Each structure stands twice: as structure tokens, then as C-alpha cells.
Amino acid sequence: MQILKTIEQLQNIRKTISSNVGFVPTMGALHDGHISLIKKARLENEIVIVSIFVNPTQFLPGEDLDAYPRRDEADKRICELCKVDYLFMPEISTMYSKEEVLIKAPNKSYILEGLTRPGHFDGVLQVVLKLFGIVQATNAYFGKKDAQQLSLISQMVKNLFLPINIVPCEIVRENDGLALSSRNVYLSTEQRSEALLISKSLYSAGALVAKGELNTTIIKNKILEIMKNLDVEYVAIVDREFNEINEIELKNSIILIVVRFGKTRLLDNIWL
Incomplete structure (x- = not known):
């Protein structure tokens, strides 16, 4: 495995490759x-x-950019064991210049995850x-865990x-x-135990749908009942275009949940 730090290094190597290239962009702290x-x-x-790059422009003021887990040496070893050919690890100054051509996300970026994290x-x-x-x-x-991002x-x-x-x-x-996340390391033993109610509520929702229940209000109430003692930021049931729906549309629906444990936000979902 070759570790690359500059754009020029990667671009020069890329010019020599004529076969298919698979790319996995990450922010490091690699897990299963x-x-x-x-x-x-x-x-x-x-x-x-x-690629491993903790991207500063997706963190809002007061979020955990500085505290975001960084385990470069462990991540390098994981990539070696997974037989990665090239690991791209640029610096912030490599990826961003003073004069940026900004990208504006569409309107649906300002709902759900984007509602409390504008920009x-x-x-x-x-x-x-x-x-x-x-x-x-x-x-x-x-x-698929980051469904809106996807x-x-x-x-x-x-x-x-x-x-x-x-x-x-x-996922x-x-x-x-418990859905794997780099932020799971922030959880106390008690919080991690409580976090299991997230997946439990999703499994219960899936079981309701399997029995023929398609009414999203009934399904959402069941989820909230299971997580009644948690700090639930939102439960949303949407189609794959992220429009809210009143009835589950099989093979075109997602149930999304975000729960807070102190400063830690955990995301999870189920695709139906």
C-alpha cells in the first residue's frame, strides 16, 4: 500500500491506471x-x-471538529490488512485554498440533519x-447509515x-x-446500553410493517414509545426522495432516527 499526501502524487498515479478504481472516502477512525x-x-x-480527511467545512461552530477521533496509525494498518492500494491523507491546506468555488446543496439539505446543522x-x-x-x-x-448524505x-x-x-x-x-459509528467511543457504559433502544425501535417498526401496518403515525408512535426515556431529536418516515409520507411505500421508504446522548448525536435508520 502506498500512502499519498498530495494531489499531484495521486493524479500522477491515476494517469497510469487503466482498470476500474473503487473509492472509499472516510474521515478516519475506521471501524467495521x-x-x-x-x-x-x-x-x-x-x-x-x-481517503482519510477530517473535513472542516462540514462541522458547524461548536461541533466536535477538534475532538473528532483521529487514529492515523491504526487506520493505516487497517487499510494495509484490507489490501488497499493507495491511501490518500491530505492536509487541510491541500484540499482548501483561500479562494473557493462554493457548492450549494439543494433545499432538501435543510431538513432533518440539515435543519439543526445548516450548511x-x-x-x-x-x-x-x-x-x-x-x-x-x-x-x-x-x-446507508448516513442516508440523507447518500x-x-x-x-x-x-x-x-x-x-x-x-x-x-x-449498515x-x-x-x-448498535449501528457502528466513529462517535460511539464518546458513549459511557450506561449511554451505550440505552442506545440499544434505537435499533430495538427500528426492528419493532420493521416487524409492524411485516405484519401489514403501513400507517406512519402508528409506526412513529411505536418508535417513540420504545425510546420515551431518550433525548430523541427526531424520528422521520420519508420516501427515498426524502418527502414525508403518511403510508409506508415498500421498497421506497426510510425510517430515520437521531438521538442525543449529551453532546453525542447517534444516527440510525431502516430502509423498507
Whole structure:
């Protein structure tokens, strides 16, 4: 595995590659969820490139940019074990100049995750577009846990006619059901135990749908009942275009949950 720090290094190597390139963009602190993306990319492409870059423009003032977990040496070892070909680890000064061409996310970026974090998705799309331009990948791999982000990136690729295939990948969970997240390390033992109610509520919602219940009000009330003792930021039931719906549309619906544990926000969802 070769570690690259500059855009020029990566672009020069990219010019020598004629086969399929799978790309996994990350912010580091790699866990089994990231590993599942890398393994899928490894299975489906001749060359695999992973990036690690904690992107400052997607953090709002007061958020955890400085405290965001950074484990560079462990991440390098994980990428080696996953047989990554190239690991791109740029500095902030490499990715951003003083004169930026800003990206404006569409209106649906200001609901749900974007409602309490206005401008967050502008920063996400900004850095993803830059990385796509540098890497020139055939396929890019993103987890379904960040469902709104996945939707917006897919829409950007479509709207800007980018020659890249977005590959959605399933959520990876701990054995007890907790969705993997780099921010799980912030949880106390008690908070982690309480967080299991998130996946429990989603499983219960899925069971209701399997029994034929499609009314989103009934499903949402069941979810809130299970999580009644948690600090629930939102529960939303939407179609794949992120429009709120009154009835579940099978193969076109997502239930999304965000819960706060102190300063830590945990996201989870189920695709129906």
C-alpha cells in the first residue's frame, strides 16, 4: 500500500491506471462499517483507493471538529490488512485554498440533519466533489447509515453528470444491534446500553410493517414509545426522495432516527 499526501502524487498515479478504481472516502477512525465498504470495493474493482480527511467545512461552530477521533496509525494498518492500494491523507491546506468555488446543496439539505446543522451538507458536497475530481474513480462506496448524505451525493452526481457510480452499502452493526459509528467511543457504559433502544425501535417498526401496518403515525408512535426515556431529536418516515409520507411505500421508504446522548448525536435508520 502506498500512502499519498498530495494531489499531484495521486493524479500522477491515476494517469497510469487503466482498470476500474473503487473509492472509499472516510474521515478516519475506521471501524467495521468502513471495513465493509473497503472489502466491497476490493471485491468489485482492480484498484482500491481510500481517503482519510477530517473535513472542516462540514462541522458547524461548536461541533466536535477538534475532538473528532483521529487514529492515523491504526487506520493505516487497517487499510494495509484490507489490501488497499493507495491511501490518500491530505492536509487541510491541500484540499482548501483561500479562494473557493462554493457548492450549494439543494433545499432538501435543510431538513432533518440539515435543519439543526445548516450548511453541513454544503461542506459535505464540497469535499466529496473535490475528492471525486482528484480520484476519478469508477465506483464510490457509501454507507446507508448516513442516508440523507447518500441521497444528496447521488443527486449531485446526477445533476453534474459526473462519470462515477455511487454504490450504497448496508449498515453494519455490533452483535447487540448498535449501528457502528466513529462517535460511539464518546458513549459511557450506561449511554451505550440505552442506545440499544434505537435499533430495538427500528426492528419493532420493521416487524409492524411485516405484519401489514403501513400507517406512519402508528409506526412513529411505536418508535417513540420504545425510546420515551431518550433525548430523541427526531424520528422521520420519508420516501427515498426524502418527502414525508403518511403510508409506508415498500421498497421506497426510510425510517430515520437521531438521538442525543449529551453532546453525542447517534444516527440510525431502516430502509423498507
